[in-house]
Amino acid sequence: xxxxxxMPALSPTMEKGNLAKWxxxxxxxxxxxxxxxxxxxxxxxxxxxxxxxxxxxxxLVAEGTADVPVNDLIAIIAADGEDxxxxxxxxxxxxxxxxxxxSKAEATAENATPGGGTMSYARVNEAPDGAKPTGGKSEGAxxxxxxxNEVGRVFASPLARRIAKQEGVDLGAVTGSGPRGRVIERDVxxxxxxxxxxxxxxxxxxxxxxxxxxxxxxxPPPAKAAPxxxxxxxxxxxxxxxxxxxxxxxxxxxKTIAKRLTEAMQLxxxxxxxxxxxxxALMALREQLNxxxxxxxxxxxxxxxxxxxxxxxxMGLALMRVPAANAVWAEDRILRFDNAxxxxxxxxxGGLYTPVIRRADQKTLSTISNEMKDFAARxxxxxxxxxxxxxxxTSVSNLGMFGIKHFTAxxxxxxxxxxxxGAGEKRIVVRDGAPAVAQVMTTTLSxxxxxxxxxxxxxxISAFKALIENPMGMLV
Amino acid sequence: xxDTYDILIIGAGPGGYVAAIRAAQLGFKTAVVDREHxxxxxxxxxxxxxKALLRTAExxxxxxxxxxxxxxAEKVGFDTAAIVKRSRGVSTRLNGGVGMLLKKNxxxxxxxxxxxxxxxxxxxxxxxxxxxxxxAPAPKGALAAGAYSAKHxxxxxxxxPRAIPGIEPDKKQIWTYYExxxxxxxxxxxxxxxxxxxxxxxxxFYRTMGAEVTVIELLPQILPVEDAEIAGLARKRFEKQGxxxxxxxxxxxxxxxxxxxxxxxxxxxxxxxxxxxxKLISAVGVxxxxxxxxxxxxxxxxxxxxxVTDGLGRTNVPGVYAIGDVAGPPMLAHKAExxxxxxxxxxxxxxxxxxxxxxxxxxxxxxxxxxxxxxxxAKAKEQGFAVKVGRFPFAGNGKAIALGExxxxxxxxxxxxxxxxxxxxxxxxxxxxxxxxxxxxxxLETTEEDLMHTVxxxxxxxxxxxxxxxxxxxxxxxx
Numbered sequence: 001x002x003x004x005x006x007m008p009a010l011s012p013t014m015e016k017g018n019l020a021k022w023x024x025x026x027x028x029x030x031x032x033x034x035x036x037x038x039x040x041x042x043x044x045x046x047x048x049x050x051x052x053x054x055x056x057x058x059x060l061v062a063e064g065t066a067d068v069p070v071n072d073l074i075a076i077i078a079a080d081g082e083d084x085x086x087x088x089x090x091x092x093x094x095x096x097x098x099x100x101x102x103s104k105a106e107a108t109a110e111n112a113t114p115g116g117g118t119m120s121y122a123r124v125n126e127a128p129d130g131a132k133p134t135g136g137k138s139e140g141a142x143x144x145x146x147x148x149n150e151v152g153r154v155f156a157s158p159l160a161r162r163i164a165k166q167e168g169v170d171l172g173a174v175t176g177s178g179p180r181g182r183v184i185e186r187d188v189x190x191x192x193x194x195x196x197x198x199x200x201x202x203x204x205x206x207x208x209x210x211x212x213x214x215x216x217x218x219x220p221p222p223a224k225a226a227p228x229x230x231x232x233x234x235x236x237x238x239x240x241x242x243x244x245x246x247x248x249x250x251x252x253x254x255k256t257i258a259k260r261l262t263e264a265m266q267l268x269x270x271x272x273x274x275x276x277x278x279x280x281a282l283m284a285l286r287e288q289l290n291x292x293x294x295x296x297x298x299x300x301x302x303x304x305x306x307x308x309x310x311x312x313x314x315m316g317l318a319l320m321r322v323p324a325a326n327a328v329w330a331e332d333r334i335l336r337f338d339n340a341x342x343x344x345x346x347x348x349x350g351g352l353y354t355p356v357i358r359r360a361d362q363k364t365l366s367t368i369s370n371e372m373k374d375f376a377a378r379x380x381x382x383x384x385x386x387x388x389x390x391x392x393x394t395s396v397s398n399l400g401m402f403g404i405k406h407f408t409a410x411x412x413x414x415x416x417x418x419x420x421x422g423a424g425e426k427r428i429v430v431r432d433g434a435p436a437v438a439q440v441m442t443t444t445l446s447x448x449x450x451x452x453x454x455x456x457x458x459x460x461i462s463a464f465k466a467l468i469e470n471p472m473g474m475l476v
Numbered sequence: 477x478x479d480t481y482d483i484l485i486i487g488a489g490p491g492g493y494v495a496a497i498r499a500a501q502l503g504f505k506t507a508v509v510d511r512e513h514x515x516x517x518x519x520x521x522x523x524x525x526x527k528a529l530l531r532t533a534e535x536x537x538x539x540x541x542x543x544x545x546x547x548x549a550e551k552v553g554f555d556t557a558a559i560v561k562r563s564r565g566v567s568t569r570l571n572g573g574v575g576m577l578l579k580k581n582x583x584x585x586x587x588x589x590x591x592x593x594x595x596x597x598x599x600x601x602x603x604x605x606x607x608x609x610x611x612a613p614a615p616k617g618a619l620a621a622g623a624y625s626a627k628h629x630x631x632x633x634x635x636x637p638r639a640i641p642g643i644e645p646d647k648k649q650i651w652t653y654y655e656x657x658x659x660x661x662x663x664x665x666x667x668x669x670x671x672x673x674x675x676x677x678x679x680x681f682y683r684t685m686g687a688e689v690t691v692i693e694l695l696p697q698i699l700p701v702e703d704a705e706i707a708g709l710a711r712k713r714f715e716k717q718g719x720x721x722x723x724x725x726x727x728x729x730x731x732x733x734x735x736x737x738x739x740x741x742x743x744x745x746x747x748x749x750x751x752x753x754x755k756l757i758s759a760v761g762v763x764x765x766x767x768x769x770x771x772x773x774x775x776x777x778x779x780x781x782x783x784v785t786d787g788l789g790r791t792n793v794p795g796v797y798a799i800g801d802v803a804g805p806p807m808l809a810h811k812a813e814x815x816x817x818x819x820x821x822x823x824x825x826x827x828x829x830x831x832x833x834x835x836x837x838x839x840x841x842x843x844x845x846x847x848x849x850x851x852x853x854a855k856a857k858e859q860g861f862a863v864k865v866g867r868f869p870f871a872g873n874g875k876a877i878a879l880g881e882x883x884x885x886x887x888x889x890x891x892x893x894x895x896x897x898x899x900x901x902x903x904x905x906x907x908x909x910x911x912x913x914x915x916x917x918x919x920l921e922t923t924e925e926d927l928m929h930t931v932x933x934x935x936x937x938x939x940x941x942x943x944x945x946x947x948x949x950x951x952x953x954x955x
Contacts, residue, residue, distance in 0.1 A: 158921060159896050166894065
């Protein structure tokens, strides 16, 4: 079965490139890892490696050709045992190849879309006329949307299937909103708009610098495409007697929480740093500030600061003091921010929101406090606008009011950390070698190791602790 | 005072009574208020009684053409009073049926005119005052006027005929659908102002019964919401039947004499003409009944005569909902019913999605019938779709020929890129019973491929639906 070599995408945005040089000639034997050709864009030059063995049967795009569209057929490799001379170039070029009826072939073709950001050439394990699927080793290497098929059938409308196929969306990664969770057109369109659910997530973190490593990952393990599904509803029901439970349908918020936090736990390597913060100075300052608050016309105080308002402000300032931690993971790069944006988890009936306090480092405590009151009220009424809960570098989750002493929180993607705040309570501490009573709050920072290493995370939470224990620093 | 209801619905039309039954099914303590008739306009003065009249016209037409089928029918005539009596009887029977259904589902019926005096706040339920009405006597078992309270109040008050200033219906010579449905004698000549579904259905009925009928439409096309090609074919058929049609024409003045009306009509070219007829039917659309319900006092947002909702019936005032005609177009009974169910299920907290208004079918029961769903060809192009259009004529269908109905067309419109069925438009015999096949297909988001793979029974008119799809993709068999 001949193997098609397609023009690779060097970056997610690349649409065409120049075929700079062929390093193999027609008739040369190739084996996995051999460099076939050099491709250049205005930014970089990259080598295209073979990941199949065989003989380079046909070169279809001559070297020196400029502006070759991504996914165009550039060469054909005859597999072992095939007669290279018998390999025919297809009449319609690469565009014909994805028409193959096998879903495996489609998945592979999708893998090569610019959005997929894959590095190697994309193979279509099909004869150019789309005859039969291959077996054996190429089957094992076949990446793409397979996982959804392995876990179980994805229920999707015919239109959703077709658009997903045309646009390269992995249906298995799309949450369905139709009857019984069926994926329908609007779900696929939403996934497209949000840029999620693309088949073949970028497998190569640093494309340009390390082309070799990158092409080694050209065929990502199937598990990358979609989080593995858990037990099906039927399987779960099977564990319990009928009539002992009520079935609660999932609303959009529950689905989003389930999907995003599952992703967070699977994709972001979490580690946790716990410190105790003494609150006596903060409580005294808070008391002083609250008593000194001015009044509105109807006699209400202009603000009433909570401990959480101090925590938000301290996180904002801490991020500015440790700029390397004021950053998030963006697949092939890190985004570093100039301002501190701190999300705050607000529990509502049936879920939660994390509205984001922008420029938390610069805002006064009273401004933060009043913004939070407004956010909390509107979150409970489900009236927050998306731009009010999107973004943020870190979040604060406070369960102190429930008497929780210590917990760890799941990072809210795409943020890089989250601070879990426990209750402030009187504890015995050792001061100058003697026991003393202090008000203490335990806080735990969950860090995304892709962005924050241990020492950096420690620096961040230490800066936070210093601010909380010396709260006057937050007033200036 | 009575107990607090979970849900109280104002208006027992197709939206209101269906919502009430669904609410009762979901365990809500439910009441529905009406001032005139269970089943609303649809069942009493709209969809249903006109279908009874049109059935009469259809049979009359066949009797007049009995010889086409090898039959003889002599001295074919009609009795206007008996025709009207049958139509009213159909409404009465179904009206009683709605009463039975409400009773069976333990929905309270309250008789009178309702005004919402307060929306629910916190633990306080909303308040509704119901005044006595003189419009119609209360059905048996209905609760009397008085003060009622309910946690959720759904406004389903429907719509009424639009009146054009200077041409207000007088019930004698200028009719609305009310009078047109109960003629004492068949008029010999008739002007129909407006060529939407209501105007065209009456034009078709009265023409078949022998009247000289002229239809006057302001827009350049009759049946303005329909696909232009379909409306054009329908127009040809109407004109062949002897209906005169003036498009791009405006009635500027109507003068009444003892036994006739004379309309001054301006056509687009600046010319005007006078047409005289026995009666004029004003069928220029309907307007929502939004007055006197207390909506303004509650601060419910209303835009251009329509209560603004979120698509699931919720207005901007918590505890107050609106469905059906008052909640905006398309003002169709089946849209109201669906909205009623969605609204109640949303209140229950079930997983609901706003209805996709692009997938609501529309039917007109004139001869020939017209049925459609989705985008017209022009609209699809306007929205930027590259379209594939399929057409299949009745003349190519065996069943249509056997029925003696060789005129008509089934037209389908697909998005060339995705194969999505964007719209389907039909004119011809029985198409109102066919359209639902395409509605299901659109709702399930089928593409041309699934429609082509579907087996349609032979011999049926529905085969044309298959062939039209095949035609869009160059695979049609019978043309």
